Amino acid sequence: AQERYASIRDKPAETLCGQRMTLMMNAGLMADLPSLESSGAEGVGLFRTELQFLVRSQMPKRAELSNIYARVIEAAKDKRVCFRTLDIGSDKVLPYMRAVDEPNPALGWRAVRVGIDKPGVMRMQLQAFVRAAAGRPLTVMFPFVAQREEFTLARAEMDKALERERILGHPLPERIEVGAMLETPSLAFAPDSFYDEVDFLSIGGNDLKQFFFAADRENELVRRRYDTLNVSFLTFLEQIVARCEAHKTPLSFCGEDAGRPVEAACFAAIGLRVLSMRPASIGPVKSVLRRTNLRELKAVIEEARQTGVMSVRPAVMEYLKEKL
Ligand code: PEP
Ligand code: MG
Numbered sequence: 001a002q003e004r005y006a007s008i009r010d011k012p013a014e015t016l017c018g019q020r021m022t023l024m025m026n027a028g029l030m031a032d033l034p035s036l037e038s039s040g041a042e043g044v045g046l047f048r049t050e051l052q053f054l055v056r057s058q059m060p061k062r063a064e065l066s067n068i069y070a071r072v073i074e075a076a077k078d079k080r081v082c083f084r085t086l087d088i089g090s091d092k093v094l095p096y097m098r099a100v101d102e103p104n105p106a107l108g109w110r111a112v113r114v115g116i117d118k119p120g121v122m123r124m125q126l127q128a129f130v131r132a133a134a135g136r137p138l139t140v141m142f143p144f145v146a147q148r149e150e151f152t153l154a155r156a157e158m159d160k161a162l163e164r165e166r167i168l169g170h171p172l173p174e175r176i177e178v179g180a181m182l183e184t185p186s187l188a189f190a191p192d193s194f195y196d197e198v199d200f201l202s203i204g205g206n207d208l209k210q211f212f213f214a215a216d217r218e219n220e221l222v223r224r225r226y227d228t229l230n231v232s233f234l235t236f237l238e239q240i241v242a243r244c245e246a247h248k249t250p251l252s253f254c255g256e257d258a259g260r261p262v263e264a265a266c267f268a269a270i271g272l273r274v275l276s277m278r279p280a281s282i283g284p285v286k287s288v289l290r291r292t293n294l295r296e297l298k299a300v301i302e303e304a305r306q307t308g309v310m311s312v313r314p315a316v317m318e319y320l321k322e323k324l
Helices: 003-008 035-039 050-054 062-075 112-117 120-133 148-167 185-189 192-197 205-212 231-247 261-269 279-290 294-306 313-323
Strands: 020-027 043-048 080-084 138-142 176-182 201-203 251-253 274-277
Touching: 003 279, 020 035, 020 279, 035 279, 043 274, 050 062, 062 080, 062 120, 112 120, 112 148, 120 138, 120 148, 138 148, 148 176, 148 192, 176 185, 185 205, 185 231, 192 231, 201 231, 205 231, 231 251, 231 294, 261 274, 261 279, 261 294, 261 313, 274 279, 294 313
Parallel strands: 020 043, 020 274, 043 080, 080 138, 138 176, 176 201, 201 251, 251 274
Antiparallel strands: none
């Protein structure tokens, strides 16, 4: 399938109306990195770090992790890699950590919540990122932040890791960006100071959508019940885009929907400029974006919304079918 898109691999993801989009890839293994070249992705917008923890029978050592992260940074050459801290707990239990029995694991003690309450593992991981970056830029984001204070606490841990590295006399990252995933609806309504405090935000659409519609992403009975192009959800995304624009907070979208061409085109039409997806989706998404006029598509979405439809998908599909 990648061959089909080889001719546009090195071309920009620029729409018919001249809007430049940035397409990044999601990764989670060293073995994913060659896809940066082959897919034409401009960087890694989401590096999930769970796998290195899940494949071991005991807690990985800091040196092991920093070696892996350093190899990832090297393999990416000059492209940006956004590392996400461990998103684990509840349903994804590490065999060497005590499991807690929770009635609703997806709403439970996971990700940054664990990192704040029991900071040992998160500290070790942050130290590993800092050690790996050594003189190069570093980008880190925290998953599942639900209120500003959680970000403030997590970022303070990052500052501690940097200070520790400085005292030890190791080279610090050349520059550092610390952001949050926006995957709980609460963050869309966070105080202005939150939008100023983060260096960037990345919408975790998989979780954001599950919490927005209160529909479990793992439950076959409901997981396809609500459309991403549902008017309520699109309007919600637009509000997030507007808040980020008002605060000049860089925003990306890294959930699975970013890799679906129709969804991706609609995200671009409502103002998202950076999308991160599985490598195989870069070609198809770029191909559609390059043949789409965002102003026209925006008008189609607007018109459909005015008529009171539940989802703009049928109208968008009809428009795209004519154009593509
Ligand atoms: C998301 O929630 O959209 C996301 C990118 O994170 P994950 O799928 O790992 O929860
Ligand atoms: Mg998520």
